[in-house]
Amino acid sequence: MKNTLYAFMAMVCLIGFLSKSASSQTEYRFTLQEALEFAYENNYDILSSYKDIEAAEQQVKEYMAIGFPQINAGINYTDYIALPTMIIPPGTFGPDDQGAEVQFGTKYNMSADATASQLVFDGKYIVGVAASKRFLEKSEQQFIKNKLDMYEAVSAAYYRVLVAEDTKKILDSTMSYMEDMLYETRITYEAGFAEETDVDQLQLIVSDLEANIILTETQVQIAYAYLNFLCGLKIDDRVVVIDELNTLLDQINYSALLNDPFNYENNIDYRLLMTQQQIAQLQLKLEKSEYLPSISAFLNVQTQAQRPSFSFFDTGQKWYGSSFWGVEMSVPIWSSGIRNARVQQARINIDKLNIANEQMRTGLTIQVRTAQAEFNNAYLIMMNKSLAMNTAEKILRITSEKYKEGISTSLDLLQANNQFLTNTSDYILAMQRVLIKKLTLEKLMYSELGN
CATH class of the missing domain: 2.20.200 (Outer membrane efflux proteins (OEP))
Structure with missing residues (x-):
């Protein structure tokens, strides 16, 4: 449901981006950390979470006032x-x-x-005050969870913008180079020193690049629109991203993510479950307090x-x-078993939560180990793709020189160019994959990120 909403809003933002006037724009220049800080203050879900905490605080005051x-x-x-x-x-x-x-x-x-x-x-009042404070704690923990979700979503959207921008830069650079090659080949052909197929092959490369650039420009606009939406910006606002993929990769503490021991209590979902267990214990006390008398003066x-x-x-x-x-x-004297049944229900709920606790501990252990393995694999693949991209770039450069000297054909140049673009795209996506896997691992291992 949430993903569908984000996709819909991204398209709405895209329409706004395509139709807006430059005079109505406000420009924001964001590093990733600055984008996160802005989102924490302006994102719709985060603002709603703030209100949930305020409401929980008022509920504590409301319940305490019963005893005054x-x-x-x-x-x-x-x-x-x-x-x-x-x-x-x-x-x-x-x-x-x-x-x-x-x-x-x-x-x-x-x-x-x-x-x-x-x-x-009144025994119910004493337990109720404690329970209301636990509900406030749960609201605060839910806020942290929402903040972690926002950290992941904004970071991923920021990465998506960088990937789209880097892809467009590569295509623009390649287009400029190939247009020069096409121009020179046409002159050579008109002078009678090149085949017509050489011109056609280069024209085919340029046409493919033009189509890819148009597609990439659309992807860039969608990526920015999605980032705007997550940050809580207006449709007409313009964002300029400052960080680069390589910079963000250099900031990763690979050793800590792969070697730090996993503490269950650092995981926000586990902390929420522990709070729910505390609330269940209070619920049992509340049901038992139904056996106690209540006294009031007037x-x-x-x-x-x-x-x-x-x-x-x-x-x-x-x-x-x-x-x-x-x-x-x-x-209270006799309830025909109603109070006892409620006590037993509360005990059963505690047993269920104890089972859920064991299940979550096992599940989190598996998730962390899997995430660490995927993160490490993504890093190794990225290093491999880096070597492949450098090799493809070298092949394209040598093939281009040979083509200018008449040693290689335009078909060789086409093949080398496609190989370079494929390997460059693979490397950019591999960098993005490392960053995404890092987010997944961080969310599992830590409860405070991007602050």
């Missing part, structure tokens, strides 16, 4: 359209008493009261007035006050 004094006040006004009638049975006041219908009370009544209550003891102060006419604002007439205080205790 609560004061409520109210005003009640009653206007009897018809006063209640009471029947006095015959003989109430003597044998000759025939009974009577009487009305008590006054037409207009008003009262005001204030009640203060204080929780004295104080009530009120005043009231009854009037035959609406004269409550007449300061010369009396209001009658009263007050009382008390203690309330609620004792």
Whole structure:
């Protein structure tokens, strides 16, 4: 779902890039670290995660406030359209008493009261405060996880921009060189010292390069659009990347990534699971606390007035006050097994999380070892591709010189050029693969990156 959203937004950004005017652009020059820092402050997902932490902090305050004094006040006004009638049975006041219908009370009544209550003891409250703090900790850890995801996504997008830019530079350089070769060959052909097929072969190379350049330019625009989106930039903003692939490769601590011992507690997913286990333990305590009584104290102060006419604002007439205080205790006695069933469910959930803990430890060990092997293999492949690219470049240079001297054919030149472009592209992609594998390994081994 998330990948689909990113792809859609990237295309939206691309349309904006193709149609925007230069006057509306704001330019940002970013190293990878600067791009990450900007994304941490402006990315939509990160901003939302900040709000999750703020909401969790308010939930802690809300739950703690339950244990503090609560004061409520109210005003009640009653206007009897018809006063209640009471029947006095015959003989109430003597044998000759025939009974009577009487009305008590006054037409207009008003009262005001204030009640203060204080929780004295409740096991659920004590456990609940601890649980709310664990939920806050979980929100903070989820924020770190989102930040790690953003570190990976922004870094990968930055690499993609560099790959697209480097590919375009190689194609532009090759195009310039081949256009010069085509120009010289045409002159030689017109002078009668070259074959027409030589011109056609070079024209074919130039045409293929033109098509590849057009495709690469589109890839560059898409790569920038995706990077803009992840950083939280506006569609019309322009990013200039400063770092280079070689620079980023030089910054990698290969020894640490391959040799540092893996600590499970440095993995953010494992830390989230540990927090979930702590919450499950608190949930068990919460269910057990249902067996305990709860005690609260209260104080009530009120005043009231009854009037035959609406004269409550007449300061010369009396209001009658009263007050009382008390203690309330609620004792759970019998729930037909409901409380016990909830306790057993909480215990079962703890057992499940213990199993998940063992499963995650085993899974993380396998993932780290696999990621280390893939990272090391990617590095070895990159070194091999570097040698292959240098060899292909040497072959192209020698073949070009031979072609100018009339020793090799245009077909040889075409083959050498294609070989050079293929090996150069393979090397650039191999560098990108090393950086991507580094990201995967870092996310597994460390919980704080790019800060």
